[in-house]
Amino acid sequence: xxQIATNGSxxxxxxxxxxxxxxxxxxxHGQENGAFARFDPVRGHRYCQALxxxxxxxxxLLEPAGLSCPAAAAAFGFRLLPAQLANGKGLVGxxxxxxxxxxxxxxxxxxxxxxxxxxxxxxxPLRFAPRVPDVVVVExxxxxxxxxxxxxxxxxGGERRTGNTAVLQATCVDATxxxxxxxxxxxxxxxxxxxxxxxxxxxxxxxxxxGALLNPLLGALEMLRAKAIPRSRAKLAHECLAGAxxxxxxxxx
Numbered sequence: 001x002x003q004i005a006t007n008g009s010x011x012x013x014x015x016x017x018x019x020x021x022x023x024x025x026x027x028x029h030g031q032e033n034g035a036f037a038r039f040d041p042v043r044g045h046r047y048c049q050a051l052x053x054x055x056x057x058x059x060x061l062l063e064p065a066g067l068s069c070p071a072a073a074a075a076f077g078f079r080l081l082p083a084q085l086a087n088g089k090g091l092v093g094x095x096x097x098x099x100x101x102x103x104x105x106x107x108x109x110x111x112x113x114x115x116x117x118x119x120x121x122x123x124x125p126l127r128f129a130p131r132v133p134d135v136v137v138v139e140x141x142x143x144x145x146x147x148x149x150x151x152x153x154x155x156x157g158g159e160r161r162t163g164n165t166a167v168l169q170a171t172c173v174d175a176t177x178x179x180x181x182x183x184x185x186x187x188x189x190x191x192x193x194x195x196x197x198x199x200x201x202x203x204x205x206x207x208x209x210x211g212a213l214l215n216p217l218l219g220a221l222e223m224l225r226a227k228a229i230p231r232s233r234a235k236l237a238h239e240c241l242a243g244a245x246x247x248x249x250x251x252x253x
Contacts (some may be wrong), residue, residue, distance in 0.1 A: 007214055008127030015148065015223045017140035020125035022054040023133035023211070024176055026076075026113070027120045035130035036061055036122040047072040048171040048194040049121050055139055059124035069193070072172040096168070096192055106166045111177050126214075133211040142205050145187065147229055149207065151220035152185045163187040170194050175188065175208030185209035185217075197253040221249045 004023075011021050027033050039061040040052055046069040050062045064078035074081035084090045088103025097103045117168055138145060153161055165188040167176045174188035187207035194200055209217065 004132060005127050007218060008125065008129060011126060011136075011138075011214070011221070012227060014029045014218070015138065015144050017141060017144045019055045019140065020057065020127065022051055022137045022139075023124050023129035024051075024135040024137055024208075025131075026118045026134045026180065027122060027123040029116075029119045031119070033119075033122070039122050039124065042066055044068050046193070046197050047076075047121070047176075048198050048200075050121070051137060051139070051171050052198040052200075054123035054125060056186055057125055059122075059123050059128060061120060063120040069172070070108075070205075071107075071169055071193070075110060075112045075169060075172045075177050077115045077117050080115075081107060091168075095191065104170055109166065110169065111164075111173055111181055113181070114179060132214070135176050135179050135208050136211055136214060137171065137206065137208040139171075139204055139206045140202060141203055144243045145205060145207050147221065147224055148209075148217065149185070149187060151217045151224060152209065152213070154220040154223070155213065155216045161187070162186065165189070165191075167191050168193070170206055175206045178206040179210050183210050183212070185213065 008021065008023070015021070025036065027036070035134045039059045041061045041063060042053070043066040045062060045066060047062065047067060050060050053060050064073065067073045067076070067078060070079065070082050071085060073079040086104065086107050087108070088097065088100035091103030091106065092100055097106070126133070138148060149161055153159070164178055164186055167189065168191050170188040170191035171194050174186055178186040186209060189204065190200060190205050194206070
């Protein structure tokens with residue numbers, strides 16, 4: 001689909017962080033999935049790791065048996081959440097929470113797809129997407145993602161944006177499941193799992209949005225690129241303050 005390829009390249013260029021926004025396809029049972037026949041099946045991967053590979057240019061297919069993260073498998077409706085996670089003991093063991101009840105509540109409130117509602121997940125760079133994806137996931141520097149969030153605010157008429165997270169399952173739930181179920185952009189600061197299992201750097205984070213929002217967001221980003229983005233990055237107000245601060249320090253001496 002030429003338009004998707006163009007849009008994928010445009011979004012990559014507009015964000016300018018050197019890696020690809022990722023197209024995510026939630027594959028239905030009995031659905032015609034011939035477009036993904038050449039995607040490489042991956043096994044023993046967490047969802048965030050498959051996403052990392054797609055961010056760096058690969059096209060991968062993640063089937064239920066190949067998804068190694070039990071929490072992500074539950075989020076996508078592939079398998080039941082293991083009791084050790086559901087009761088909070090697992091998160092205590094990881095040192096993520098001190099109280100089992102806190103961990104239990106985190107998983108109890110986890111948005112998830114219906115059991116067995118999808119047959120697998122295909123991921124690729126957005127510029128290689130064979131059709132409009134269900135979700136687009138973007139990982140990158142916080143400042144870069146901020147502009148995408150501001151573009152979304154423009155698209156929605158100035159309504160304040162809301163991020164939903166448990167600082168757990170940032171890529172699978174926060175950036176994929178929630179945008180798909182609620183049909184809106186959602187943002188996260190990342191989580192223990194994706195930071196431990198992928199090359200996501202301390203200064204990077206993640207957001208996701210429905211594929212249907214791609215064109216409106218691109219239009220808003222183009223508007224921001226004309227003036228707001230270069231002006232903010234030029235830091236003229238900071239330079240003015242820094243100059244005055246320096247002059248004041250010199251006069252005191």
